[in-house]
């Protein structure tokens with residue numbers, strides 16, 4: 001009778017642990033030296049949990065639920081199929097069109113570069129021969 005009871009407990013624990021696995025809580029095979037009495041580890045939150053009771057409590061915590069949602073989103077994104085050639089062409093077309101409409105022209109680019117060069121020249125001229133520190137700050 002005692003053996004049957006033990007078997008039943010084992011089965012119960014297995015079912016409980018299967019439930020916990022869905023929340024990424026696993027029994028630790030090698031107890032962490034910092035937490036020798038903690039039997040479970042939540043891999044989503046990286047927290048140690050003492051026992052089954054604590055694990056159930058942990059599942060209901062807001063922090064764990066939030067981490068679970070994030071993990072799920074991550075998994076779903078990773079599971080997305082690679083884009084098809086047609087989709088890539090469509091993205092390319094949108095990027096090129098946006099660059100044409102919003103991007104700066106070659107001439108604008110050169111003009112900006114020359115302004116930067118002139119600014120550098122002005123700064124060098126005004127700062128050369130001066131001691132660094134107070135003078136520079138007052139000039140700026």
Ligand SMILES: [Zn+2]
Nearest residue numbers: 042044045064
């Ligand atoms: Zn957790």
